[in-house]
Each structure stands twice: as C-alpha cells, then as structure tokens.
Amino acid sequence: MNIKDIAKIAGVSVSTVSKIINNYSEISEETRSKVLQIMQETGYVPSNSAKTLATKTSNLIGVIFAGKLNVDFTHPFFVEVLNSFKKQMGLLGYDLVFFSNEKFQSGGNNDYLARCRHYHVDGCVLISGQELEPSISQLDNSDIPCIGVDMKLSGRSSGYIMSDNYKISSKVVEHFYLLGYRELGYIGSTQESDISNMRESGYRNTIESFGLPVNEKWFVNGGNFYEASGYEAMRRMIASGSLPRAIFAASDQLAIGAMRALKECSLSVPETVAVIGCDDIEASRFTTPQLSTIRQNKEKIGRLAALMLYDLINNQSETSAFVVEPELIIRESCGSKLKDPPYY
Amino acid sequence: MNIKDIAKIAGVSVSTVSKIINNYSEISEETRSKVLQIMQETGYVPSNSAKTLATKTSNLIGVIFAGKLNVDFTHPFFVEVLNSFKKQMGLLGYDLVFFSNEKFQSGGNNDYLARCRHYHVDGCVLISGQELEPSISQLDNSDIPCIGVDMKLSGRSSGYIMSDNYKISSKVVEHFYLLGYRELGYIGSTQESDISNMRESGYRNTIESFGLPVNEKWFVNGGNFYEASGYEAMRRMIASGSLPRAIFAASDQLAIGAMRALKECSLSVPETVAVIGCDDIEASRFTTPQLSTIRQNKEKIGRLAALMLYDLINNQSETSAFVVEPELIIRESCGSKLKDPPYY
DNA sequence: CTGAAAGCGCTTACAG
DNA sequence: CTGAAAGCGCTTACAG
Numbered sequence: 001m002n003i004k005d006i007a008k009i010a011g012v013s014v015s016t017v018s019k020i021i022n023n024y025s026e027i028s029e030e031t032r033s034k035v036l037q038i039m040q041e042t043g044y045v046p047s048n049s050a051k052t053l054a055t056k057t058s059n060l061i062g063v064i065f066a067g068k069l070n071v072d073f074t075h076p077f078f079v080e081v082l083n084s085f086k087k088q089m090g091l092l093g094y095d096l097v098f099f100s101n102e103k104f105q106s107g108g109n110n111d112y113l114a115r116c117r118h119y120h121v122d123g124c125v126l127i128s129g130q131e132l133e134p135s136i137s138q139l140d141n142s143d144i145p146c147i148g149v150d151m152k153l154s155g156r157s158s159g160y161i162m163s164d165n166y167k168i169s170s171k172v173v174e175h176f177y178l179l180g181y182r183e184l185g186y187i188g189s190t191q192e193s194d195i196s197n198m199r200e201s202g203y204r205n206t207i208e209s210f211g212l213p214v215n216e217k218w219f220v221n222g223g224n225f226y227e228a229s230g231y232e233a234m235r236r237m238i239a240s241g242s243l244p245r246a247i248f249a250a251s252d253q254l255a256i257g258a259m260r261a262l263k264e265c266s267l268s269v270p271e272t273v274a275v276i277g278c279d280d281i282e283a284s285r286f287t288t289p290q291l292s293t294i295r296q297n298k299e300k301i302g303r304l305a306a307l308m309l310y311d312l313i314n315n316q317s318e319t320s321a322f323v324v325e326p327e328l329i330i331r332e333s334c335g336s337k338l339k340d341p342p343y344y
Numbered sequence: 345m346n347i348k349d350i351a352k353i354a355g356v357s358v359s360t361v362s363k364i365i366n367n368y369s370e371i372s373e374e375t376r377s378k379v380l381q382i383m384q385e386t387g388y389v390p391s392n393s394a395k396t397l398a399t400k401t402s403n404l405i406g407v408i409f410a411g412k413l414n415v416d417f418t419h420p421f422f423v424e425v426l427n428s429f430k431k432q433m434g435l436l437g438y439d440l441v442f443f444s445n446e447k448f449q450s451g452g453n454n455d456y457l458a459r460c461r462h463y464h465v466d467g468c469v470l471i472s473g474q475e476l477e478p479s480i481s482q483l484d485n486s487d488i489p490c491i492g493v494d495m496k497l498s499g500r501s502s503g504y505i506m507s508d509n510y511k512i513s514s515k516v517v518e519h520f521y522l523l524g525y526r527e528l529g530y531i532g533s534t535q536e537s538d539i540s541n542m543r544e545s546g547y548r549n550t551i552e553s554f555g556l557p558v559n560e561k562w563f564v565n566g567g568n569f570y571e572a573s574g575y576e577a578m579r580r581m582i583a584s585g586s587l588p589r590a591i592f593a594a595s596d597q598l599a600i601g602a603m604r605a606l607k608e609c610s611l612s613v614p615e616t617v618a619v620i621g622c623d624d625i626e627a628s629r630f631t632t633p634q635l636s637t638i639r640q641n642k643e644k645i646g647r648l649a650a651l652m653l654y655d656l657i658n659n660q661s662e663t664s665a666f667v668v669e670p671e672l673i674i675r676e677s678c679g680s681k682l683k684d685p686p687y688y
Numbered sequence: 689c690t691g692a693a694a695g696c697g698c699t700t701a702c703a704g
Numbered sequence: 705c706t707g708a709a710a711g712c713g714c715t716t717a718c719a720g
Binding site for chain 2: 045048050073079083094114115120256288
C-alpha cells in the first residue's frame, strides 16, 4: 500500500494525496476528507525513507554519547536528562536514533558526521564524555544542528547547555564556611574530565576568596566518577595522615564511596568529616547518613536541550548557550542538621 | 556527493559502485580498490533512506516502551538491560530508534506497527509495561521480528525473554523458611502488573507448599513499583495491627519504601521484620540495613535479546523463549547475617 | 567482471 | 483547486 494506491482508490492524483498528507491548505475540503478516510480505512502509512530521500529531512534526532569514555543509559544524571529530552522531542514530533559506539571503539575514528548524513538526521544531541573523538568537532563544525549537554560546542549551528560548575563549587564552599568548617577537601574524578576540573578550580578559587588555606593533601582524584573510585581516593587521603573537616565530591557516587571508606575507618560523617556530593542521584537519599548534594534540574535541562535543538532546526535561530542554576540539597552528611553544629 | 558522482570520478558504472559498497564478490580487485579509495578521499557516505527505499531494510531496530504506563530511561532494571542490548546490537551493525509515546498518550492508540513500517525497522524490542495498547498485539502478530523483555509475545516472528518470576518468589520463600520465618508477607505493585501478579502467586504457592498459612493482611499492593508506594503500603500493613515476620517486596524500591515506614515506626529491620527486595538496583547496596534482594543478570538478558532478535531477522529462526535464572543476593535486611539468627 | 535501466515511494516546482 | 512528470540516491535482475 503506497501513495499511488491511495490516489487510485480515491480517484485523484498522487500530488493531491501528498499535499493532503502534508497539510497543504489549497485542497478542497471534499477531496481532503475523502482521501483522509481512505487512508484511514486502508491503514496506509507513508514511508519515511521515501520522504527523507525526497526532502532530506528525516524527523530523526541523533543521540551521541561522546568520547571514547562515554556515559551510557546507566548514568544516573544523564539518563534523566535524556528522558526529559526524549519526552519533549516526542511532543515536537521527532523520534530518536541512538548511534552505537561499539563497532568503532576498537578500530579508528567513530565518524559521527558520516552517520548523521547516512540517516539524514535533522539534528543531534551530544552527551558529554571524555577523550572526545576528532569527529565530534567535525560534527560540531558541520551544518547539522547540534546541542551539547555539559559540553561546549562552538559550531555555527550548535548550542549547548552547561551546568554552572563554578557556582556548584562556590555554593558548597559557602555552605561549608557558614557551618564553620575551615579545612576543606575535594575528591574529583580525573584530570581528563573537564567537569571535574571545573568543579575543582571553582572550589579552589572560592576557598581562596574566603581567605582559607588550600591543602594539597586534601585534593585527590579517584580516576572516574564511580563509587569504587571515591572509596579508593578517600582511603588514600586517610592514609596520608591529614584529614580535612569537610569534603566535596564531584559526584554522589564518589561521595558514597568516600563515606564508606570513612565508616570503615570509624570516622563518623558528619561529626568528624562532613561530606557533600553532586548530582542528587536516587541512591543519595538512601545512604546513612543521607547525602547532602547539589541538584540540577535534569528535567529542565533535557527539555531546554530539546527546545533549543528544535529552534536550531526550524528557525535557524542564533546559536545559544544556557547555564543552569544549581541547588543545594541539605540532608544529613553535611552536618547542618546536627543538634550541635560546629558554628564558630 | 552521491553514488553517481563516485561512479563518474572512478570511470565505472553506478552498479559497480553499489556492488563494491555491498561487498559483492564478483568485482575485480583493481576496480574495487580504486573505487574504495575514491570513496575514502571524497568522504562519501551512502544514503540510508535511498537504500531503505530500494531494499526495505533499514538497519534500524525499534525500541518500544510498551503500555500506557511504561517504564522509561530512569527505570533501574530495564535501563541496564537496554544498555547491554544496545551494545550487542551495535556490534551486530544496527542502530536503535526510540519511538516516543508522547504524541499518542493523550489521543487514541499509539500505532506501533504503523511506525515500524514508517521507518522500515528491521525488528523491534518491546519493554514490558502496564495497560498495553491494542497495537502491541497487532505488532506482535505482524511479520516484523519482535522480542519481548519480560513480556510474553506469541506472534509467528516473535520471541521473548522472561524473568522466572515463579522461581524468584520460591527462592525467597525458601530462604525465609530456612531462616526460621513462618509468617510471610508480600508487597506488590498493582493488579494490572503481570510481573507483580506472577511474583505474588509464586510466593503464595510456595508458602502453601511449605504448609505455612497465608494471611491476607500481609499481602498488600502499593500501586506501582516505586519507593513511595512501598512506604505507603507498609504503613497500611502496620496500621492493620498485624505484622508478618518477613516481607518480600516485588521491587527494591518498594522494599526501600517499606523499610523507611518500618524505621519510622521503630520497627527494626531485620530484627523485627526481615525484608527482601527484587532487582538489585544500585541503591540497594547503600541502604541501612543493606537490602537483600534478587538479582537477574541484566547484562545477559540484554545480550540475549539482541542475539535472538538478530536470528529472527536474519535466519528466520524459529520463535523462541528464554527464561533467566534469578540469584539471591544476601545482604543485611533479611537477617541472615545476624549474630543470633532466628532459626527455630 | 561490468553496465544500462527500471523501480523503490515520496515531494515539488510548474502548468492548467 | 488539481495533476503530469522529474527527481531524490540507492539496488537488482538482466544482458553482455
């Protein structure tokens, strides 16, 4: 069943059917409703590939987990962003195609631009990762509309949404400071991670702007953003013999790992060492003590990404960049709720 | 840049180029390498829509979150299955298209079959959900290869993978029994959920086969699989005045909610009430007490789904069904690790 | 081993 | 308001 069959049954031309499918206004109400009914009855579905071939637009949005070290569906932060992105994109009439990285991981370059052209995607969303492939910047610099999530894009048809990593850190330092903590430590992921680096430098800068000392022994990296790294990094810091009064970890998972290490060494949280994590993942509500953390509005980030991409695709809108405001979630691990808080 | 351009530059016919792209054997090595090189140099990428139009195959797999009440990317169990599915499918050379449900949620039927034909997907994976749309069974009964995850499919080109929900429950009852517990309760999601129902009936049957009493007061439903439901259901059970010695919850989130309710009422876990959850989500390791649970090999389920689908697509293999073996993960909440376990 | 040509199912100027 | 026809970029019998 194709457009020709419908035209024949309805006794009109193929052009007319096509115009009806695409909501052209110049069709008489009579013809329109007749054809519409036939399409309904026959269960006719237009072929997307034929349409794409003719128009170069596919109604498909490419989703790319960028980098050799990329996040995946199990990443607690991005998965919620993606979820909201998918919903909003769906409302706008687009479906999502996820490019697999597997075939290219081993071999050479994962040519994202080629794959975008292959599928004629209308636009792309790029999810932040580490060790970016060269083809990411090719894509960024192409004419394909792209939105980066936690990833700066600079192409002429690109935009991005970033967490305000500086503000995240300064909020934490400020909170620690108000609670009376003066010795502040940091657990990051790795030097390769822009996110971790930005958080660290924001943290350092704010500490200095408060006139507090920066002790290098209290700044460690775990290797990645996961729990085991946080555990291991914390063990190292403990082993170094010097401990800060409060620690900010670049992810909740790092923080959870760090708390495990502290607990194992009979160092109580928050009484001995206060901890704040980052991301507000689900598990952070279930730890003991409950983890204080920084939340970003993931739902909003996803929705914003969709809307920005839509504009880029349809209105040739100016490229734009959004920065989202972080929010401090106070639970138990930071010590705010202690009966006897350590205010100076 | 299209196939015609390549042909012209290489001084061969379009047919020849096409055959080279598709690895036909009948091409001379000389022509092949010349054309290959030109494709390389020009950065030519074949158009998928043109190929799809000509061949009716797209190299795309549709991913469907079935049901009016469907899971999404944030679901801790399916997201890991999906992750592994995507990896394996990528290795096999397929990309994934995710159908959005949004446009259809409000209106009438979400016509999955139509959308499969629209994109000419080569196959589909259907993720279990509740309140299935009628079009799910249309799809199942079509000629499009489908694999259900935790969802029985019966079409002639369909297969499925199921948790062994009966065994999950019987393992839990058995474990409780060996620990000496005789009064066993259950927290499910809703009557609409096949999964929850199967787990419940397996649980009831096993209890009976052990000759233990089934007390209806100890069987409650929360409404869905999430934490708040578990909390609320547990509060109701507590309010009823009668409490079992041990409870199995149909999901970890339900179990976590139930533990919160118990804690609030100063009922200790596992000393007063033992708890076992289901799914082994990440958060289950971070609760206090740590949650004992049932794990299923999500990575394996995803990989299996991909392989089965591949066979269905390529070999017209017989439809098949796999059932995966559950594993009991013993942590703290079930009481196994108590110094003084309640063995009779 | 290579190529000419029809066909896949749409859209879109253009003519009427 | 409607329709004939070219074109989108591939594949695939078929002929040579």
